[in-house]
Amino acid sequence: MAERSAGLPSQRQVIELLDGEFARAGYDIEDVVVDAGARPPRVTVVADADGGLDLDAVAELSRIASTLLDELDSAPYVLEVTSPGVDRPLTTDKHFRRAQGRRVELTLSDGSTLTGRLGELRGTTVAVVVKDGARGAFTLRDVDLDSIAKAVVQVEFSPPSPRELELAGQTGGET
Structure with missing residues (x-):
């Protein structure tokens, strides 16, 4: 029995248990991290959706996850449901689509x-809104x-120009 580290569920178990319910609620599981070495032990579920996660969504997903994971006979742990951090690299078509309208830094x-604002993803290319000359x-x-x-998505402290958002395929209220 000591082989199961701290008796925590495995990453695979958590994904298998939660994936269907999260999908029905309109969310994708991006990652699951089981940290038996943390004090207290921690299970972190990273979820995302088109439009991102707000606090209400995190609360709902936490309730779903807690209810389902309570069915497992495991050692006590802290459950955290969160969205991907802004420093998470964009690696899939879904990531690029969900980041449309956001400012990004691309290393080619x-x-x-x-550096520019992500526009529409079209097949195997993505449009990027970039400054053209010094006149803005x-x-x-x-x-x-x-x-x-x-x-990688860049943190912005001021709103983008309406023209930049328009070229990225966004209106002012979507970012």
């Missing part, structure tokens, strides 16, 4: 970097997903 496979004009640049080595 040739080593160059590109914007233009769209199509970037092949295969040429992106790393993509």
Whole structure:
């Protein structure tokens, strides 16, 4: 019995138990981290959806997860349901789609970097709104997903220009 570390559920068990209910509620499980070494032990479920997670969604998913995980006979632990951090790299089509309208820094496979606002994902390319010259004009640049080595959402402290959002395929209320 001591083989099961602290008697916590495995990552696979948590995903199998929660995935269907989270999907029915409109959310995807991005990751599950089981940390038996934490004091107290912790199970963290990272979830996401189109439009992201607000506090009401986190509360609802926490209730669902707690109810389902209580059925397991395991050692006590702290359950945390959270959204992906802003520093999480964008690695899938779904990540790029969900980040539309957000400012990103792209590291391209040739080593160059590109900072702009994500536009629409079209097949294997994503549109990126970039500054065009010093006069504050914007233009769209199509970037092949295969040429992106790393993509990370940037934290913004001021609102983007309406023109930048329009080019990204967003209206002012969606970001």
